[in-house]
Amino acid sequence: MSDATPSGEWSRSAEERRRYNLISGLVFTVLGGILLISSFMLQSPVPLIVQASIIVFVAVCIAISFGLLPVLNPQDVFGSLGLILLGLTAFIASNELPGMRGFAFGPGTAPRLFAIAMIALSLIVLVGGFLTAGPEVTKYQVRGMFFIIGAILAFAASIRPLGLVIASFATIVICAAAADDVKWRETLVVAVVITAFCSILFPYGLNLPFQLWPRFW
Amino acid sequence: MYDLINHLWLGMSVAAQPSYVLMCLVGALVGTLIGVLPGIGSLATIAMLLPITFGLPPVGALIMLAGIYYGAQYGGSTTSILVNIPGESSSVVTCLDGHEMAKNGRAGPALAIAAIGSFFAGCVATVLVAALGAPLTSVALMFGPAEYFSLMVLGLIFAVVLAKGSVIKALAIVLMGLLLSMIGSDLETGAERMTWGIPEMSDGIGFVVVGMGVFGFGEILRNLENTGTREIVQGKITGLMPTLPDLKAAAGAIGRGTLLGSALGILPGGGTIIASFAAYTLEKRLSKHPERFGRGTIEGVAAPESANNAASQTAFIPLLTLGIPPNPVMALMVGAMTIHGIVPGPQVMTKQPELFWGMIASMWIGNLMLIIINLPLVGVWVRLLRVPYRHLFPMIVVFCSIGIYSVNNAPFDVSMTAIFGIIGYWMSKHDFEPAPMILGYVLGPLMEENLRRAMLIARGDATVFFTRPISAVLLGISAVLLILAVLPSIRGKRDEVFVGDD
Numbered sequence: 001m002s003d004a005t006p007s008g009e010w011s012r013s014a015e016e017r018r019r020y021n022l023i024s025g026l027v028f029t030v031l032g033g034i035l036l037i038s039s040f041m042l043q044s045p046v047p048l049i050v051q052a053s054i055i056v057f058v059a060v061c062i063a064i065s066f067g068l069l070p071v072l073n074p075q076d077v078f079g080s081l082g083l084i085l086l087g088l089t090a091f092i093a094s095n096e097l098p099g100m101r102g103f104a105f106g107p108g109t110a111p112r113l114f115a116i117a118m119i120a121l122s123l124i125v126l127v128g129g130f131l132t133a134g135p136e137v138t139k140y141q142v143r144g145m146f147f148i149i150g151a152i153l154a155f156a157a158s159i160r161p162l163g164l165v166i167a168s169f170a171t172i173v174i175c176a177a178a179a180d181d182v183k184w185r186e187t188l189v190v191a192v193v194i195t196a197f198c199s200i201l202f203p204y205g206l207n208l209p210f211q212l213w214p215r216f217w
Numbered sequence: 218m219y220d221l222i223n224h225l226w227l228g229m230s231v232a233a234q235p236s237y238v239l240m241c242l243v244g245a246l247v248g249t250l251i252g253v254l255p256g257i258g259s260l261a262t263i264a265m266l267l268p269i270t271f272g273l274p275p276v277g278a279l280i281m282l283a284g285i286y287y288g289a290q291y292g293g294s295t296t297s298i299l300v301n302i303p304g305e306s307s308s309v310v311t312c313l314d315g316h317e318m319a320k321n322g323r324a325g326p327a328l329a330i331a332a333i334g335s336f337f338a339g340c341v342a343t344v345l346v347a348a349l350g351a352p353l354t355s356v357a358l359m360f361g362p363a364e365y366f367s368l369m370v371l372g373l374i375f376a377v378v379l380a381k382g383s384v385i386k387a388l389a390i391v392l393m394g395l396l397l398s399m400i401g402s403d404l405e406t407g408a409e410r411m412t413w414g415i416p417e418m419s420d421g422i423g424f425v426v427v428g429m430g431v432f433g434f435g436e437i438l439r440n441l442e443n444t445g446t447r448e449i450v451q452g453k454i455t456g457l458m459p460t461l462p463d464l465k466a467a468a469g470a471i472g473r474g475t476l477l478g479s480a481l482g483i484l485p486g487g488g489t490i491i492a493s494f495a496a497y498t499l500e501k502r503l504s505k506h507p508e509r510f511g512r513g514t515i516e517g518v519a520a521p522e523s524a525n526n527a528a529s530q531t532a533f534i535p536l537l538t539l540g541i542p543p544n545p546v547m548a549l550m551v552g553a554m555t556i557h558g559i560v561p562g563p564q565v566m567t568k569q570p571e572l573f574w575g576m577i578a579s580m581w582i583g584n585l586m587l588i589i590i591n592l593p594l595v596g597v598w599v600r601l602l603r604v605p606y607r608h609l610f611p612m613i614v615v616f617c618s619i620g621i622y623s624v625n626n627a628p629f630d631v632s633m634t635a636i637f638g639i640i641g642y643w644m645s646k647h648d649f650e651p652a653p654m655i656l657g658y659v660l661g662p663l664m665e666e667n668l669r670r671a672m673l674i675a676r677g678d679a680t681v682f683f684t685r686p687i688s689a690v691l692l693g694i695s696a697v698l699l700i701l702a703v704l705p706s707i708r709g710k711r712d713e714v715f716v717g718d719d
Contacts (some may be wrong), residue, residue: 086396087396097410104672104677105668121385121388125389137646137647138442148610149635151614157628159628171615172611178441178610186608198619
């Protein structure tokens with residue numbers, strides 16, 4: 001569906017672009033900083049090259065935040081930064097795992113191998129994003145994200161203690177707030193109907209072990 | 218030949234049991250129900266509906282899944298024709314002529330010919346799967362770890378080459394999938410890998426969690442952005458059956474689409490998309506009136522729909538014989554099979570013949586179901602399409618949440634899915650295709666295992682992948698494909714395929 005999103009109709013002014021680069025760059029700076037700090041707190045020492053890479057990563061992010069590097073293709077630049085961060089995180093996460101033992105792979109070999117390959121490819125994308133112009137990152141649907149993710153997390157938190165009926169009703173109501181054109185009266189009707197439907201379908205129709213009501217009932 | 222009939226008979230005797238027919242019917246029905254929702258492709262549909270099959274016995278679960286798969290495919294076509302919103306890339310082409318037909322008041326024949334074409338393609342492809350299954354299985358037995366690894370590399374490269382946009386980005390995203398699949402216990406040593414000490418992660422992140430997060434929730438977040446115009450064909454749909462001239466015009470297109478689709482579906486990596494585009498282009502080239510394409514010609518619906526369905530069925534061949542999913546949908550199937558304790562591959566056919574042939578026969582039954590349920594139910598789907606999106610997505614979210622929770626009764630899984638929903642949304646914002654990632658995610662453990670084994674057997678000599686002939690050929694094809702995809706002249710053509718003829 002990505003081709004249906006209007007990328008051309010919506011574009012940022014220079015000021016907005018700067019602000020977007022600043023915020024996104026700082027987010028990655030903070031994440032990289034956390035990774036760097038955690039790399040010092042591991043039991044076995046992290047190879048110097050990994051720590052150096054994280055420092056370079058943070059430096060690049062700071063440079064992007066303050067406009068020292070030309071972000072010509074924001075999608076590629078920030079996308080590849082995300083993947084590089086993930087790859088570096090994998091290095092920290094698999095630091096304790098033994099690598100090659102003779103010619104046999106250890107548990108840590110494959111993760112590091114794939115992480116290096118991913119970082120290498122992302123670097124190509126990153127450099128390309130500094131050199132050639134490309135589409136901007138379209139605006140995030142913050143309201144939608146907040147309420148939908150909130151609804152899912154609310155379900156996760158409430159399903160055990162409160163049971164299926166309350167959890168699904170709450171999830172539907174929270175989730176409905178994500179739409180710009182929410183109509184509360186209709187939503188409540190939908191919520192009641194769907195909750196009733198779920199409470200019959202899953203425990204009885206599909207025979208799944210669900211608790212319907214709160215535990216103290 | 219005798220064997221073939223024997224096998225199909227065995228399959229039929231399994232799949233035609235009333236309880237299995239019922240499961241297939243239910244699968245096709247709910248598959249269409251979800252697949253018909255605008256913007257929800259077959260991948261998202263299967264991801265969402267997977268949990269409901271977990272309580273069933275393995276054969277029943279797989280038959281139901283097959284039903285869901287075809288239902289989802291057909292539901293996508295219905296939406297393309299009636300609303301002009303393709304649920305997935307493979308039904309983009311159906312939109313071109315299908316929606317034009319619907320606007321001309323011929324939605325009925327368009328839907329009917331889509332069903333008939335799919336059914337015909339399904340019949341041919343079923344026989345093809347049955348016929349090619351046995352010989353390919355014997356090929357699979359010659360494969361050692363090095364060959365398996367190279368074959369998976371080829372599959373991933375195909376997925377990369379056929380993905381939209383940058384090849385390098387698609388490769389990086391495949392590696393991200395591979396990397397994520399390493400989370401959890403190491404198969405050989407049992408060491409916990411990248412779990413951050415979280416006990417729920419020691420089993421790895423369930424592929425349902427990743428699939429439903431990235432495709433299900435990610436898709437909902439994306440869809441919230443374009444709540445704008447949705448032009449549903451108004452008025453009653455009358456005259457469901459195509460006329461005799463319609464059928465005559467479509468017959469050739471259905472035949473050619475089926476052949477093309479069957480051949481392309483076997484290839485690893487997103488065969489259905491290419492199949493429907495290729496079939497449409499072929500018809501346009503062959504037609505005496507190419508100018509009619511895009512204005513509502515029946516061949517323009519019949520060809521891609523048959524090709525699409527044939528391809529989605531022959532895609533089972535590499536999965537069932539070699540154990541390698543050729544596309545993300547099949548990757549979800551692998552996940553479903555593993556949950557039921559079935560490791561897809563050549564041994565399934567010899568050790569569990571009733572499962573193997575039952576599933577193949579159920580494909581045919583599934584196709585028959587679609588004709589039976591969809592034609593009379595078109596009115597219901599139309600009404601469903603009129604439900605505003607603001608009411609649909611809360612329902613989908615709550616169903617998905619319950620579904621994920623029911624897999625392991627783990628609230629942790631639900632929260633994890635929310636995180637993957639954000640990741641999926643973030644990926645689409647940065648023009649990363651999620652499909653190669655899920656393929657990498659599912660193939661990851663298999664690939665690592667075979668890589669380690671091959672290296673161990675070769676005593677650490679990495680050249681083994683190039684000195685063993687089959688493996689070398691497979692890697693050679695991968696390299697050629699990759700080079701072709703990166704070359705600018707081919708890139709232009711490849712983009713053309715995805716843009717279509719509009």
